[in-house]
Amino acid sequence: MSPRRPADIDGIAAMLRDGATYREIHAAYGCSRGTISQVRRDHRIPTPDRWKKHRTVAEVLALNSEACEDGHVRWTGPHARGNPELWANGRRYNGRHEAFKAHHGRAPLGRVTASCGRPGCIAGPHLADRVIRDADAVLARILPRATS
């Protein structure tokens, strides 16, 4: 998070507690979605119920994904036990699994990892499950030079 005056942090936290949207907080303080998310986490302010109930997985995924250089994508929403926490349709989802599903068109098998090596990356093409890792291992044996 970029350095901010404590008064700004307190103001952002107060707006979050009052249920302000990220757009409203950005208009007031000019801060990024990531900064607002960080303040929410630091102050343990729960996500407003309206987000949990009324947004679809695709909407929340889009709202909390920030494109980075080289095609990587960063999750700017909340985390729970190291995983992107995605609230939609009135329930919690694993954001990494939903990003995988959105790109690959199927549910992942086993753990979902960032095959690009960038911790926390949720870019669909960079996510691999057990099926993809196993297929890559087979390809590496058949075509050792092509996949190195």
Ligand SMILES: [Zn+2]
């Ligand atoms: Zn990546």
